Amino acid sequence: MSRVAIIGAGASGLVCAIEAARKGHQVTLFEKNSKVGRKILATGNGRCNISNEKINITRYHGESPSFAKEALRRFDTFTCKAYFRALGLEMREGEEGRLYPMSHQASSVVDLLIHEARSLHVNVLLESEVTKIEKKDAEFMLHVNAQTHIFDACVIATGSVAMPTLGSSGSGYDFAKSLGHSVIEPYPSLVQLISDEPFLKEASGVKMDAGVDLYIDNQKCQSVQGDLLFTTYGLSGSAILEVSRKASKAFVDGETVHVVLDLLPNLSREALASLLQKRLSFAKGKSLSLWLEGIIPKKLALFILQREKLTSLKDASSLGAKEMKKILFALKSLRLHVKATKGFESAEVCAGGVDVRELDAKNLMSKKIPNLYFCGEVLDIDGDCGGFNLHFAWASGYLVGQSL
Numbered sequence: 001m002s003r004v005a006i007i008g009a010g011a012s013g014l015v016c017a018i019e020a021a022r023k024g025h026q027v028t029l030f031e032k033n034s035k036v037g038r039k040i041l042a043t044g045n046g047r048c049n050i051s052n053e054k055i056n057i058t059r060y061h062g063e064s065p066s067f068a069k070e071a072l073r074r075f076d077t078f079t080c081k082a083y084f085r086a087l088g089l090e091m092r093e094g095e096e097g098r099l100y101p102m103s104h105q106a107s108s109v110v111d112l113l114i115h116e117a118r119s120l121h122v123n124v125l126l127e128s129e130v131t132k133i134e135k136k137d138a139e140f141m142l143h144v145n146a147q148t149h150i151f152d153a154c155v156i157a158t159g160s161v162a163m164p165t166l167g168s169s170g171s172g173y174d175f176a177k178s179l180g181h182s183v184i185e186p187y188p189s190l191v192q193l194i195s196d197e198p199f200l201k202e203a204s205g206v207k208m209d210a211g212v213d214l215y216i217d218n219q220k221c222q223s224v225q226g227d228l229l230f231t232t233y234g235l236s237g238s239a240i241l242e243v244s245r246k247a248s249k250a251f252v253d254g255e256t257v258h259v260v261l262d263l264l265p266n267l268s269r270e271a272l273a274s275l276l277q278k279r280l281s282f283a284k285g286k287s288l289s290l291w292l293e294g295i296i297p298k299k300l301a302l303f304i305l306q307r308e309k310l311t312s313l314k315d316a317s318s319l320g321a322k323e324m325k326k327i328l329f330a331l332k333s334l335r336l337h338v339k340a341t342k343g344f345e346s347a348e349v350c351a352g353g354v355d356v357r358e359l360d361a362k363n364l365m366s367k368k369i370p371n372l373y374f375c376g377e378v379l380d381i382d383g384d385c386g387g388f389n390l391h392f393a394w395a396s397g398y399l400v401g402q403s404l
């Protein structure tokens, strides 16, 4: 039996603690917050998109994403479902293979995990922030609340710097560096985009299905279709989160970012042109915005008309070919400049993190320091939106716990 320290009672730390305790180790789980799993509680809008039916290595990113293969092989979707079912949690499938707890409550996941950890006698220390890790001979000395604790193995499961209000402040990167590891500079991912386009505020609150093309330095580099939400600062919604990783990286590299929106993705340009033409026959006496309201939300119509400088045209029937072309273009190819992302404070995850090339993929142990392990988002592995990040947190925590 070894004395094992796990730093961070988030998704990866909790599963790691359970597995390590099942193997008979004496496990201490340090958590700086007064509660465990605060970030889990915020996931999936409180419903916790726990995993996905289509877990696949292609949905993961980083300098060396194939590193995650072994963790995902050992803990695939089937194993994940069986694992949580054994804890007492039933699941249900949502859109695009997303898996949620049947209760649709993230708290069910946290409650069952902590119950299991406590039943296995994991020593859970809350309000216990680890501030320093020292390696002395074969032992790890952890500094916590002015005390020093000694362990045979140490697992860093501290998360990233995404949404630091929930606990992950980036201390894992500092620990890694202090122990001789390299860290790929983190940047926000799955994050909203800020636009400085005039009049965009007019459309704030409009939610719709849209096509989103991402342009970096005027080159198209990603196309998605999904939920789009106009906000007071710019754009949100699942389609925006999906393209945000590449946008965020472009800002790090000093490149320019635009999105081109297709506001009616299920109508071809030709079909829309003929629909608009047809609608002219009953445009007489209608304001342009009222005429457009028949096909798009009013707030969006007002935004488009202001942007295209068409507000002076009072009657829709007076639309000329040139104005019609402008409207058609705005509905199918609305080009918006993106100034920045909403940053770490709003990001769901971070790209970057501890360089996985310095770890053994079979057990996530440091190649530099024996019995030092890393799991979860602190690593330079990040997943797509849709349950892929939590899945990697469970899978990597499971792999470490089993390997200890």
Ligand SMILES: Cc1cc2nc3c(=O)[nH]c(=O)nc-3n(C[C@H](O)[C@H](O)[C@H](O)COP(=O)(O)OP(=O)(O)OC[C@H]3O[C@@H](n4cnc5c(N)ncnc54)[C@H](O)[C@@H]3O)c2cc1C
Binding pocket: 007, 008, 009, 010, 011, 012, 013, 030, 031, 032, 033, 036, 037, 038, 039, 040, 042, 043, 044, 045, 048, 049, 050, 051, 128, 129, 130, 131, 157, 158, 159, 160, 162, 163, 166, 167, 168, 169, 170, 171, 172, 347, 348, 349, 375, 376, 377, 378, 386, 387, 388, 389, 390, 391, 393
């Ligand atoms: C709003 C939001 C919604 C999300 N929704 C989803 C979703 O639906 N599906 C999905 O797959 N992913 C989602 N994610 C991402 C997912 O939550 C994370 O990828 C996952 O929680 C990472 O797990 P982790 O264990 O690595 O880190 P965390 O869950 O962040 O846990 C790290 C823990 O370590 C603690 N800690 C940090 N430093 C110290 C220290 N020095 N001493 C002691 N304790 C410390 C922190 O307080 C924290 O509790 C979402 C994220 C956010 C922010």
